Amino acid sequence: MTFKPHGKHLIAGEWIAGEQSFMSEPATGEAHAFSVGTPDLVNKACAAAEDAFWSYGYTTREQRAEFLNAIADEIEARADAITQIGTEETGLPEARLQGERGRTTGQLRLFATHILKGEYLDRRHDEALPDRQPLPRPDMKMVQRPIGPVAVFGASNFPLAFSTAGGDTASALAAGCPVVVKGHSAHPGTGEIVAEAIHAAIRKTGMPAGTFSLIQGGKRDVGQALVQHPLIKAVGFTGSLGGGRALYDLCAQRPEPIPFFGELGSVNPMFVLPEATKARGAEIGKGWAASLTMGAGQFCTNPGIAVVQKGAEGDALVQAAADALRGVATQCMLTDGIASAYKDGKKRFDGRNVVRPVLTTESEGRNALPNLYETDADDYLQDHALGEEVFGPLGLIVRVSGPDEMVELAKGFEGQLTCTLHLDDGDIAVGQRLMPVLERKAGRVLANGFPTGVEVSDAMVHGGPYPASTNFGATSVGTLAIRRFLRPVCFQNLPDALLPGDLA
Known part of the structure; x- marks a missing residue:
């Protein structure tokens, strides 16, 4: 059965x-019309979310777990x-969409199980x-309580796992917070059908209609109205540094500033x-090429930089990576805008004398081919633009003279989602020198692997120091993500009849 979007917003249980409308821009198939969001719709959705909070925020963990499931x-x-x-909207292969759907539903079920435990x-x-x-001491009980309505911005690169019912929405709902989602215009049809699923779950479990709303499309005024609405108490965002920083500033400038949980790249x-270079440099180079080009490099954990020691062994790693990249076929990018930004990123590297091309290609239209460049540590540290994310399959190799320069280079990196060590037993001493630096730079440090796989689990941290994210104490993946939308409340000398159900 073919799905035909109706193109409407979901506001407090009503489509x-x-x-006004806008047309989707699918990679394949038919374009569809979708209604354009407005500040007035934002106001209605936020008012409905606040009204829902007075009941949804006081549901039991068992009720919310049933809803998530x-x-x-x-x-x-x-x-x-x-x-x-x-697949039509994004150009992603069916297997990727099926896997991401499984991650999305698995995330919801994990959160349901987690909140039942109560830890x-x-x-x-x-x-x-x-x-x-x-002086006597009073009786004091503390527990985490939901903060109120949460705004969520859908991500361009994950139409399911980081969008309508993705990690931000799931963790806010698990915490007891109603959600207003601003859908991403890259995949509005996907957002609509997932919103239909949430709407059906609301009716099935008897949750308040305003527990979830979806507003499609809209210009900057819609996003601005959402983050500045006085009833919104926190924002979850995955997207560009420029867009995220603008919304973060708006949150901070409100009469009542609110937390902005932005993952910015x-x-x-x-x-x-x-x-490790000596023992298996070619293997690491090939593995890096595969990770760098996975999903056309459109992952926030894409390993865009490899730090490699100078010399023949490092040269072999670079050659193996370049050879592997030459065999990568053209891949469709998520949107025309992302494809254009990828080409602009490549031009940035082509125009710098401190960068040496290892493999350069020309991408056409919405399709992308990989590119690989090389520079030295001194040049990298003196050119801030070399450390800016290029969203796509572009890699940069930074050559160092030895461990001392590697440590100094590590200190020069900005905040990251991940840092990776490829090491053998003989590298432990160097690794010990790097670790104090890397744990200050990243939310996740891994060894002998590639960071593009992000496990949804209790221990996962998907966040990091700015500009990787705007809140270094939080994660947008894993069960700890729920804590973003809670705040501690102390109850002193209260009778049990007045305590929240989780304390009574």
Whole structure:
């Protein structure tokens, strides 16, 4: 059965058409019309979310777990239609969409299981000490409580796992917070059908209609109205540094500033240590090429930089990476805009004398081919633009003279989502020198692998120091993501009848 989008917004349980519309720009198949969001729709959705919070925010963990599982069920019930519209809109292969759908539903089910355990509430109890001298101590109980309505911006590169029912939405709903999603115009049909799944789950489980709303399209005024709406208490965002920083500033400038949990991009440097280079440099080079070009390089954890020691062994690694990249076929990028930005990023490298081309190609239209460049540590540290993310299959090799220069280079990197060490037993001493630097630079440090796989689990951290993200104490992936939308409240000497259900 072919899915035909109706192109409406979902506001407080009602599908609403707008006065203006925009056309989707699919990689293949038919374009569809979608209503354009407005600040007035934002106001209605936020008011509905606030109204819903007075009941949804006080549901039991069992009720919310049932709701999250119901969303997962409804998404799976629409599996074929989601794959169909998702592949048309994004150009991603069916296997990728199917895998991402599984990650999305698995994430919802994981959060459901996690909140049932109750450990995320960090409950604490200081019993009263009425006889303590010189002053008695009151009875104090602390628990994490939901903060209120949350705004979520869909991501361009993950139409499912980081968009309508993705990690930000799932973690906010798990915490007890209603959500207003601004859908991404790169995949509005995918956003619509997932919103239908959430709507069905709301009706199935009896949740308030305003628990979830989806606003499609719209210009900057819609995003601005959403983050500045006085009823919104936090924002989740995955996107560009420029767009994210603008929204972050708006959140900070509000009469009531609110947290902005933005994931803004990263070059995810890999440090290939000497003994590993000697023993398996060619293997690492080939593996890097595969990771660099996975999904046309459109992952926020794409390892865009490899730090390699000078010399013949390092040269062999570079040659192996270049040879592997030459065999990579043209890949369709998610949008025309992303493809254009990728070409602009390549031009940035072509115009710099401090950068040496290793493999250069010309990409046409929405299709991309890989590119590889090389520079030295001194030149890299003196040219800030070399450290800016190029969203796509472009790699930069930074050559160093030895471990000392490698450590100094590490100190010069900005905040990252990930840093990777490729090392053998003989590299441990160098690794020990690098680790104090890398753990200050990244939210996840890994060894002998590639960072493009992000496990949804209890221990995962997907965040890092700015500009990787705007809140270094948070993660947008894994169960710890729920804590972003909670705040601690202490209840002193309250009778049990007045305590939240999680404390009583």
